[in-house]
Amino acid sequence: QLQLQESGPGLVKPSETLSLTCTVSGGSISSSSYYWGWIRQPPGKGLEWIGSIYYSGSTYYNPSLKSRVTISVDTSKNQFSLKLSSVTAADTAVYYCARHEKWEPPDYWGQGTLVTVSS
């Protein structure tokens, strides 16, 4: 059974960079069928797609976040990562990693991790 697990700091200071890693188990991140994405959900609000990456390193990002987002992949560790720079309180959210096929929403999700931006 495929499992995704987010990890990283739960508290980030304003203006700093948020960094999270998603570890994939029960399947290979190098599968040619899937992309790997990051999605977030501010407290009490809806879901927002941040961006996705293919095992080859090809990425696409939400235009509203593109200037601050970097997603990378480490196939040797079966992991992919998110970096979001210059964070503000508006970036406080539960961050999910997920698997999806090209041009389709996710079928597998991680459990999510709450990241709070505060000094």
Place this chain on the structure above:
Amino acid sequence: QSVLTQPPSASGTPGQRVTISCSGSSSNIGSNYVYWYQQLPGTAPKLLIYRNNQRPSGVPDRFSGSKSGTSASLAISGLRSEDEADYYCAAWDDSLKVFGGGTKLTVL
């Protein structure tokens, strides 16, 4: 701002059938598959319906999905108290505004 429009709330009594709508456009629902998720408080979204009307293993057949043109709907029959949750539709859109705003379902 979501490009997929859902009613913010819906309700029903136990045993009843309820439907949740999701309205989009030719750039999302009209040309791509629709997915539906159930989110219980404090948990990750759970896949209920994929590719318009397919149920993953383990999802009761009380849940069904349909799509017509640029709209889709989720139907829940035989409503149960444990169905009280937030429900999200999703469909690919090149803007990456993939998810609807969510519908809070209350079981009265």
